[in-house]
Amino acid sequence: MIVAVSGAGGLIGSALVSSLRAAGHRAIPLVRRAPWPGENALRWDPSSGAITPAGSAVADAVVHLAGERIVGLRWTADKKRRIRESRVTATRLLVQTLTRLPKPPAVLVCASGTGYYGHGGDGVLTEDSRAGTGFLADLARDWEAATAAAIAQGIRVVNLRLGVVLSARGGALAAMLTPFRLGLGGVVGGGAQWMSWIALDDVIGAILHVLSTDSLRGPVNAVAPAPVTNAEFTRTLGRVLGRPTLLPLPAFAARLALGEMADELLLTSQRVLPARLEASNYPFRHPHLEGALRAALGAEPSASARLSGR
Ligand SMILES: NC(=O)c1ccc[n+]([C@@H]2O[C@H](COP(=O)([O-])OP(=O)(O)OC[C@H]3O[C@@H](n4cnc5c(N)ncnc54)[C@H](OP(=O)(O)O)[C@@H]3O)[C@@H](O)[C@H]2O)c1
Structure with missing residues (x-):
């Protein structure tokens, strides 16, 4: 299969391109600069949607992951505009180009996020749950809606609602490692908020799965089947690293440091289940948090984790 990948330089995209190639597929990064001489890539301009050199086809499948980094020092009005435009507008323009080929x-597999569901409390969320409210919920809803023209054209579209991707190479886990290793880790806010995570290996596995499963279309939650509370995540990461996790970060301090981002990323509660991945028999490699963290961090499985299969 020939698969074009936007955001190929990112955490997920770089792992996906390597895995596709290792599995014998042809992966073509869509890059935002002129390709190097001899580079197997196409140029993509997010502000116009144009792909060059223009041809009669781009690929059998497109995996669209690009977007301005969500986490920043502060969500200023300008940062929020870039986050939205690089997803909602860029997706609409890319879809326009693809449908005119x-x-x-x-x-088309288009990234989205579990932020779609907003603050869900303790309630279980599946693909059938309603969109929530807030910046990330509005973003995910509009990002998904930006793929509508592809669906109308008969392209099978999967909106992959990604949870927090766990990898030591980047993203949330990598950012937590230094404070936790220094013994400065602890629960955030009350610690009862649910966190829906997925190992990077399973993100790649899930993308390959949805690419080859014709029955899957529309929203697909890319999360592990065992979401955890922030308190459990904190305890588990501390255990895996062999560090204490006694220093809580109160909600007010998180808000002081991060503003609106604290509520939307750290204090929000999303207990999301991968109903459609499970119904289509996706075999999770890392269904439990402790095993996923040990694999991501290259740590030996603990005796209790080995016995309980965690
Ligand atoms: N990682 C997570 O925990 C997580 C959770 C939920 C949703 N997601 C979504 O999944 C997608 C991929 O995640 P990721 O972790 O791989 O992200 P990432 O590491 O930040 O990579 C995103 C890539 O998008 C491209 N990009 C950056 N700024 C851009 C801009 N202003 N306009 C257009 N493209 C831009 C870059 O690739 P090039 O330089 O190669 O163009 C960048 O490497 C993102 O859209 C993200 O929001 C991720």
């Missing part, structure tokens, strides 16, 4: 791709 003489041979459009058969499938």
Whole structure:
């Protein structure tokens, strides 16, 4: 299969391109600069959607991951505009280009996030749950809606609602490692908020799965089947690193440091289940948090984790 990948330089994209190539597929990064001489890549301009050199086809499938980094020092008005435009507008323009090709791709996998559900408390959330409210919920809803023209054209579209991706190479876990290793880790806010996570390996596995599963279309939650509370996540990461986690970060301090981002990223509660991945028999490699963290951090499984299969 020929698969074009936007955001190929990012955490998920770089791992995906390597895995696709290792599995014998042809992966073509869509890059935002002129490709190097001899580089197997196409140029993509997010502000116009244009892909060059223009051809009659781009690929059998497109995996669209690009977007301005969500986490920043502060969500200023300008940062929020860039986060939205690089997803909502860029997706609409990319879809326009793809649908006008003489041979459009058969499938488009477009990243989205579990932020779609907003603050869900203790309630279980599946793909059938309603959109929530807030900046990230509005973003995910509009980002998904930006793929509508592809669906109308008969392209199979999967909106992959990603949870917190766990990898030592980047993202939330990498950011937590230094404070936790220094013994400065602790629960955030009350610690009862649910966190829906997924190992990077399973993100890649899930993308390959949805690419090859014709029955999957529309929203697909890319989260492990065992979400945890922030308190459990904190305890587990401390255990895996062999460090104490006694220093809580009160909600007011998180808000002081991060403003609106604290509520939307750290204090929000999302107990999301991968109903559609499970119904389509996706075999999770890391269904439990402790095993996922040990694999991501290259730590030996603990005796209790080995016995309980965690
Ligand atoms: N990682 C997570 O925990 C997580 C959770 C939920 C949703 N997601 C979503 O999944 C997607 C991929 O995640 P990721 O962790 O791989 O993200 P990432 O590491 O931040 O990579 C995103 C990539 O998008 C491209 N990009 C950056 N700024 C851009 C801009 N202003 N306009 C267009 N493209 C831009 C860059 O790739 P190039 O330089 O190669 O173009 C960048 O490497 C993102 O859209 C993210 O929001 C991720």
